[in-house]
Amino acid sequence: MxxxxxxxxxxxxxxxxxxxxxxxxxxxxxxxxxxxxxxxxxxxxxxxxxxxxxxxxxxxxxxxxxxxxxxxxxxxxxxxxxxxxxxxxxxxxxxxxxxxxxxxxxxxxxxxxxxxxxxxxSTDSSMLKTWCGATIDYDKSTVENHLGTIELTKNELFIFRQLIEQKNKIVTRSELIKRLWDDERFVSDNTLTVNMNRLRKKLDELEIGQHIETKVGQGYMAVEYD
Structure with missing residues (x-):
C-alpha cells in the first residue's frame, strides 16, 4: 500500500x-x-x-x-x-x-x-443498509435520505455500522474502542467522544442525529422503532 x-x-x-x-x-x-x-x-x-x-x-x-x-x-x-x-x-x-x-x-x-x-x-458489505428512512452505502461511505447525502470518514462509518447493526441495543464505549482501535492502550476515551460528536453533527444534516442516543454511564444506542 x-x-x-x-x-x-x-x-x-x-x-x-x-x-x-x-x-x-x-x-x-x-x-x-x-x-x-x-x-x-x-x-x-x-x-x-x-x-x-x-x-x-x-x-x-x-x-x-x-x-x-x-x-x-x-x-x-x-x-x-x-x-x-x-x-x-x-x-x-x-x-x-x-x-x-x-x-x-x-x-x-x-x-x-x-x-x-x-x-x-468493507469487502463483504456491498449491499445497502436502511435505517430511519436513510440509505447507508458501506462501499461509498455515504448516508442518504430525502434531505440529501452526507459522506462519512472511515472511523465514523465504522462506529455508525456497529450501532445500526445492533439497533435498539446499547453498545458500550469500551466495546466501540476495542473494535475501532483493536488495542485500548493506543486510544484515549476523548477520541471516541470527538468521533461520536462529529458523526451526530453530520447525521443532523439529514435530521436523524437524534436517533443516536447516549446512555449515560453505559454507551450509545441507534434507535429505530417499527
Whole structure:
C-alpha cells in the first residue's frame, strides 16, 4: 500500500520511510510544501500521515484540503502535547493521532489498524443498509435520505455500522474502542467522544442525529422503532 508522508524533518522522514519499507509499504514525500495537493493527486495514497508543524501551511490546513476531496485514512503526527491538537485533528476528519517521540512499533500498529478498518472490513458489505428512512452505502461511505447525502470518514462509518447493526441495543464505549482501535492502550476515551460528536453533527444534516442516543454511564444506542 502507498503512504504519503507529509513531514518536513528529512531525517525523520527517511527513518520512517526506511522502516515502513521493511513492512512492504511504499512511502512518498512532499517535494514542495506549497503544493501538497498536487503530490497527493499524483501519488493517490492509501494512507496519509501528516505532521502538524509544516512550512507554508500547517497540517490542519492540508487535512481540510484532503478531506474536501477524499475519505482516505489520515494519521496525524505531532511533537506538541496540547490536547486541543488531538481534538482538532479528530474534528477535521483524521482517523488517528500519535505524539512524537513515538516507538516505531506503536506507529506500525496504528497504521495497520487504520488500514484494516479502512479497507478490509468493507469487502463483504456491498449491499445497502436502511435505517430511519436513510440509505447507508458501506462501499461509498455515504448516508442518504430525502434531505440529501452526507459522506462519512472511515472511523465514523465504522462506529455508525456497529450501532445500526445492533439497533435498539446499547453498545458500550469500551466495546466501540476495542473494535475501532483493536488495542485500548493506543486510544484515549476523548477520541471516541470527538468521533461520536462529529458523526451526530453530520447525521443532523439529514435530521436523524437524534436517533443516536447516549446512555449515560453505559454507551450509545441507534434507535429505530417499527
Amino acid at each position: 502507498k503512504i504519503l508522508l507529509i513531514e518536513d524533518d528529512m531525517t525523520l522522514f527517511q527513518e520512517i520511510s526506511d522502516r515502513l519499507a521493511m513492512w512492504s509499504y511504499e512511502v512518498a514525500g512532499i517535494p514542495d510544501f506549497s503544493n501538497v495537493m498536487e503530490q497527493f493527486a499524483a501519488v493517490q495514497p492509501d494512507l496519509v500521515i501528516i505532521d502538524i508543524q509544516l512550512p507554508k501551511f500547517d497540517g490542519f490546513h492540508w487535512c481540510r484540503m484532503i478531506r474536501s476531496h477524499s475519505n482516505v485514512p489520515i494519521l496525524f503526527l505531532s511533537s506538541r502535547d496540547h490536547p486541543t491538537d488531538m481534538v482538532m485533528s479528530m474534528q477535521l476528519g483524521a482517523d488517528d493521532f500519535i505524539q512524537k517521540p513515538f516507538h516505531f512499533d506503536v506507529l506500525v500498529a496504528k497504521i495497520q489498524a487504520v488500514l484494516r478498518r479502512a479497507y478490509n472490513y
